[in-house]
Amino acid sequence: KAGVTQTPRYLIKTRGQQVTLSCSPISGHRSVSWYQQTPGQGLQFLFEYFSETQRNKGNFPGRFSGRQFSNSRSEMNVSTLELGDSALYLCASSPSGEDTQYFGPGTRLTVL
Amino acid sequence: GENVEQHPSTLSVQEGDSAVIKCTYSDSASNYFPWYKQELGKGPQLIIDIRSNVGEKKDQRIAVTLNKTAKHFSLHITETQPEDSAVYFCAASDYSSASKIIFGSGTRLSIRP
Numbered sequence: 001k002a003g004v005t006q007t008p009r010y011l012i013k014t015r016g017q018q019v020t021l022s023c024s025p026i027s028g029h030r031s032v033s034w035y036q037q038t039p040g041q042g043l044q045f046l047f048e049y050f051s052e053t054q055r056n057k058g059n060f061p062g063r064f065s066g067r068q069f070s071n072s073r074s075e076m077n078v079s080t081l082e083l084g085d086s087a088l089y090l091c092a093s094s095p096s097g098e099d100t101q102y103f104g105p106g107t108r109l110t111v112l
Numbered sequence: 113g114e115n116v117e118q119h120p121s122t123l124s125v126q127e128g129d130s131a132v133i134k135c136t137y138s139d140s141a142s143n144y145f146p147w148y149k150q151e152l153g154k155g156p157q158l159i160i161d162i163r164s165n166v167g168e169k170k171d172q173r174i175a176v177t178l179n180k181t182a183k184h185f186s187l188h189i190t191e192t193q194p195e196d197s198a199v200y201f202c203a204a205s206d207y208s209s210a211s212k213i214i215f216g217s218g219t220r221l222s223i224r225p
Contacts (some may be wrong), residue, residue, distance in 0.1 A: 045213070100161060
């Protein structure tokens with residue numbers, strides 16, 4: 001099976017802009033979770049989607065949002081970018097969310 | 113909520129020697145403990161996991177031990193090789209939701225030739 005794929009792999013944006021990241025889960029996986037990884041804060045949970053519904057949300061401001069499509073593909077959006085949003089954004093999928101997470105390669109977002 | 117502490121933050125071992133990374137957790141409800149390896153420029157990859165009804169699990173050169181009473185679990189890598197150089201993360205979860213998975217802060221393992 002193909003693994004989790006994320007596009008784009010790298011992004012450079014300026015403060016105030018908005019960005020959309022995409023994630024395709026492993027075939028058959030219905031749960032997609034998003035994480036932010038930074039050197040200072042480590043791996044932090046953003047949100048989880050299952051069957052097109054947001055099932056859980058981490059402690060991030062409303063500028064961070066996401067959605068999931070009927071084919072389980074997911075997008076994550078960050079509006080009004082801040083310098084502190086610079087991070088590696090990781091997507092992970094699992095069959096139901098109540099089991100092992102399989103991570104994609106991530107999207108490296110740099111905000112200037 | 114759950115808190116996972118991981119030690120050491122950096123570890124350097126001679127090629128062929130063993131490496132041990134330790135984690136402690138706080139929530140006694142946690143019952144699933146995966147370990148991830150993250151290489152430069154890649155996402156974390158699951159290398160081994162253990163559930164609370166098991167005390168030890170091995171997969172070739174990698175083993176994980178769990179002590180539920182003391183709330184700690186460890187990763188053991190034997191006969192280390194250069195390709196083992198990476199950042200390793202432990203995690204703990206009550207296996208009910210992806211949102212409940214709490215990661216340790218990571219250990220940067222370097223293998224000296």
